[in-house]
Amino acid sequence: MHLFALLARKLHFTVGLCSPEFHKFKTFALLTGAPGGKAGETVMSLQVSRHDFDQWMVPVYAPANFVPVRASGSTLWDQNGKEYIDFAGGIAVNALGHAHPALQQALTEQASRLWHTGNGYTNEPILRLAKQLIDATFADRVFFCNSGAEANEAALKLARKTAHDRFGAHKSGIVAFNNAFHGRTLFTVSAGGQPAYSKDFAPLPPDIRHTPFNDLEAAAQLIDDNTCAVIVEPIQGEGGVLPADPAFLRGLRALCDQHQALLIFDEVQSGVGRTGSLYAYMHYGVTPDVLTTAKALGGGFPIGAMLTREDLAQVMNVGTHGTTYGGNPLAGAVAGKVLELINQPATMAGVTERHQWIVEALEEINQRLHLFKEVRGLGLLIGAVLNEDYAGKAKQFNLAAAEQGVMVLIAGANVVRFAPALNISEEEVKTGMARFAVACEHLARGSTS
Numbered sequence: 001m002h003l004f005a006l007l008a009r010k011l012h013f014t015v016g017l018c019s020p021e022f023h024k025f026k027t028f029a030l031l032t033g034a035p036g037g038k039a040g041e042t043v044m045s046l047q048v049s050r051h052d053f054d055q056w057m058v059p060v061y062a063p064a065n066f067v068p069v070r071a072s073g074s075t076l077w078d079q080n081g082k083e084y085i086d087f088a089g090g091i092a093v094n095a096l097g098h099a100h101p102a103l104q105q106a107l108t109e110q111a112s113r114l115w116h117t118g119n120g121y122t123n124e125p126i127l128r129l130a131k132q133l134i135d136a137t138f139a140d141r142v143f144f145c146n147s148g149a150e151a152n153e154a155a156l157k158l159a160r161k162t163a164h165d166r167f168g169a170h171k172s173g174i175v176a177f178n179n180a181f182h183g184r185t186l187f188t189v190s191a192g193g194q195p196a197y198s199k200d201f202a203p204l205p206p207d208i209r210h211t212p213f214n215d216l217e218a219a220a221q222l223i224d225d226n227t228c229a230v231i232v233e234p235i236q237g238e239g240g241v242l243p244a245d246p247a248f249l250r251g252l253r254a255l256c257d258q259h260q261a262l263l264i265f266d267e268v269q270s271g272v273g274r275t276g277s278l279y280a281y282m283h284y285g286v287t288p289d290v291l292t293t294a295k296a297l298g299g300g301f302p303i304g305a306m307l308t309r310e311d312l313a314q315v316m317n318v319g320t321h322g323t324t325y326g327g328n329p330l331a332g333a334v335a336g337k338v339l340e341l342i343n344q345p346a347t348m349a350g351v352t353e354r355h356q357w358i359v360e361a362l363e364e365i366n367q368r369l370h371l372f373k374e375v376r377g378l379g380l381l382i383g384a385v386l387n388e389d390y391a392g393k394a395k396q397f398n399l400a401a402a403e404q405g406v407m408v409l410i411a412g413a414n415v416v417r418f419a420p421a422l423n424i425s426e427e428e429v430k431t432g433m434a435r436f437a438v439a440c441e442h443l444a445r446g447s448t449s
Contacts, residue, residue, distance in 0.1 A: 064399075066079070071099060072098055073097045074425065085431055087418045087420045088419060091409060092274060095299050096341060100341075103299050114329045129336045137291065144305050147183070147302060148268030149188050152231070155229075158316060159229030163261075174191060175230045176191045177210060179239030180193040181197075186201060190205045213239070213242065216247065234280035235378055244284070249284050250284075270378075273343070274379050275351075276352045276379040291306070296342075299334060300334075301335065355377075357426065361437070365436070369441065372384045377418075382417070386414050392414060397440070404439045
């Protein structure tokens with residue numbers, strides 16, 4: 001008898017078919033084609049469940065108890081066929097929802113031509129995407145990468161190198177803001193103003209200081225001639241869906257000009273139409289020196305970018321920085337179609353209209369149940385701030401919503417966050433908000449029982 005078959009029999013009789021040990025052997029059999037897997041069965045047909053996440057994945061996430069398997073527009077179905085309205089949007093990623101036909105076509109057409117070349121070569125889709133971004137923004141040059149964290153990493157490296165080349169090594173200070181989120185690399189998590197995400201990885205990159213968001217006077221105490229960059233989100237997404245005050249951003253612009261520091265706008269979450277403008281800096285009328293974008297840029301296909309002016313771009317010469325998948329033709333083709341569809345007056349007007357649908361529904365819920373002390377945000381980045389009676393219970397709202405068939409996000413312990421597709425239908429909004437209202441009613445009853 002084959003060794004694998006003997007092992008399978010032993011496992012079957014000694015620990016049982018449902019044991020973790022037998023499950024592990026079964027997976028191995030499927031992967032290798034060893035006896036123990038069904039004839040013709042491969043790992044691609046392996047039946048998996050939410051339980052398998054806890055067995056196989058590094059436990060840095062605690063995902064929902066259901067596993068999504070199919071979606072169309074802003075409606076999604078799990079393994080059991082249960083339907084959900086998607087107000088999470090992949091955390092502001094799925095700008096045009098799921099399975100958008102034009103994005104599918106762009107991807108499949110490019111997949112039939114050229115998949116990947118590496119950065120020793122270039123390709124047509126990524127060059128076209130660069131021109132689209134340049135034509136649509138203040139930028140003269142673009143650096144492509146894989147994620148928002150990589151885009152912010154590139155922006156901070158650009159700022160340090162610019163300052164070192166022009167003024168000397170002493171000009172290295174970076175000013176960021178409390179409750180900010182700029183990514184998970186060591187450099188970007190240090191710039192983010194949430195110690196819970198960085199404290200386990202000390203020593204952190206030096207010369208990064210934090211100050212309260214929307215407090216220009218406090219920022220002015222830190223920004224000086226040794227500052228090379230100020231990095232700020234026009235809307236703090238992870239930090240509670242908190243929009244910047246226009247005067248705050250204007251003041252940062254003036255301080256950066258005064259001290260010859262670069263103003264970096266992290267628009268990873270707020271960009272590509274989410275605020276009702278293509279980028280939030282346009283809404284505020286404040287132009288940064290560097291802008292980072294990702295998330296919605298690929299509409300679900302991973303891509304990030306750093307945008308900047310010609311004079312700053314020239315500081316980064318060949319070999320200074322790089323990335324393996326930046327400038328991938330598949331990503332470039334999809335992102336180009338995303339920009340083409342979103343950068344339209346009708347799409348921007350639609351964002352404003354959908355904002356009203358959701359805010360009005362939240363206000364109606366609040367009139368009956370008195371859950372929120374504030375509903376804030378811009379466009380389709382909306383936060384419902386829980387009042388004192390429900391403080392710290394945002395995750396409970398997230399879980400209760402899922403039970404009713406609607407996906408929402410949280411932004412900290414006190415804010416329920418909505419970041420749906422920019423083209424979510426009115427019917428999907430009505431259905432989703434009705435389900436969210438039921439979830440809220442259940443929580444309200446529970447709190448008073």
